[in-house]
Amino acid sequence: MVTTSPADAFAATRAATPLVHCITNYVAMNVAANTLLAAGASPAMLHAAEEAGEFAAMADALTINIGTLSPSWVEGMVAAIDGAQRAGRPWVLDPVALQASAYRRDAAMRLMDLSPTILRGNASEILAVAGDSGAGRGADTTDSVAAAESGARRLAVERHCVVAVTGAVDFVTDGSRAVRITGGSTLMPRVTALGCALSCLVGAFAAAVPDPFDATVGALASFATAGEIAAEKAEGPGSFGWRFLDALAALDAAAFHGRTRVTPA
Ligand SMILES: Nc1ncnc2c1ncn2[C@@H]1O[C@H](COP(=O)(O)OP(=O)(O)OP(=O)(O)O)[C@@H](O)[C@H]1O
Ligand SMILES: Cc1ncsc1CCO
Numbered sequence: 001m002v003t004t005s006p007a008d009a010f011a012a013t014r015a016a017t018p019l020v021h022c023i024t025n026y027v028a029m030n031v032a033a034n035t036l037l038a039a040g041a042s043p044a045m046l047h048a049a050e051e052a053g054e055f056a057a058m059a060d061a062l063t064i065n066i067g068t069l070s071p072s073w074v075e076g077m078v079a080a081i082d083g084a085q086r087a088g089r090p091w092v093l094d095p096v097a098l099q100a101s102a103y104r105r106d107a108a109m110r111l112m113d114l115s116p117t118i119l120r121g122n123a124s125e126i127l128a129v130a131g132d133s134g135a136g137r138g139a140d141t142t143d144s145v146a147a148a149e150s151g152a153r154r155l156a157v158e159r160h161c162v163v164a165v166t167g168a169v170d171f172v173t174d175g176s177r178a179v180r181i182t183g184g185s186t187l188m189p190r191v192t193a194l195g196c197a198l199s200c201l202v203g204a205f206a207a208a209v210p211d212p213f214d215a216t217v218g219a220l221a222s223f224a225t226a227g228e229i230a231a232e233k234a235e236g237p238g239s240f241g242w243r244f245l246d247a248l249a250a251l252d253a254a255a256f257h258g259r260t261r262v263t264p265a
């Protein structure tokens, strides 16, 4: 189980105001930056290879997402990872839809070989990284989180990283510890790029919470809690989107009580 509770991890992240370098996709840039601001972090979305290494070394964490990939972006990602690693900063990989094409799969596996601190994806994506047959439909999952749990455990051990499989019930493991996180809302997969925004939030928590497992659980639990609160009054995906940002911005220790539950797996 976690030694830092999600409420404490959230408070530590807000207090640290981490600068998070995000190389994410065109769809996610805006919602991810707003998600980080709502949690008290400072987002920076930049990907040119000419500056990404320098910037990543200065930031408190790096997040990499392959959603709208092209060769020049991959060079920026590799430069950023090198900068982050030289500076001893954590980095998060979100391998969006890697199963959709050979180009995307090769890029994702090249990035996996650079040893992410944390891997976060939906079930189809984690199955594909693990070498199991993850189907998926573009960026959307067609597999259950439960189906990806054993692959996630194996990956965490082999790659020495924390693996988070998200969906209706999230699963997080570092190979020895494992938990499930309930909460969130069925409206969340109906708003584009919320998973991508979550990967950026995981980076913010990893900058502020020393244990990457606790950081990941804290980020996922905070996200699910804000989602649950936003859904209480949302009328559909549109109002859910802005209510979610407001709920994350207003999150406090009391909000965690009795809502999202973290249980050993
Ligand atoms: N059916 C659901 N019920 C409750 N919460 C959900 C559900 N689906 C997703 N969530 C919430 O949304 C978070 C991230 O979602 P998801 O796993 O759908 O990401 P994703 O598939 O990578 O999304 P995207 O590709 O759109 O960025 C989960 O951690 C969870 O909090
Ligand atoms: C819809 C979409 N297409 C490429 S990235 C992305 C955001 C969700 O992953």
Ligand SMILES: [Mg+2]
Pocket (backbone or CB within 6 Å): 094, 096, 121, 122, 139, 195, 196
């Ligand atoms: Mg995704």
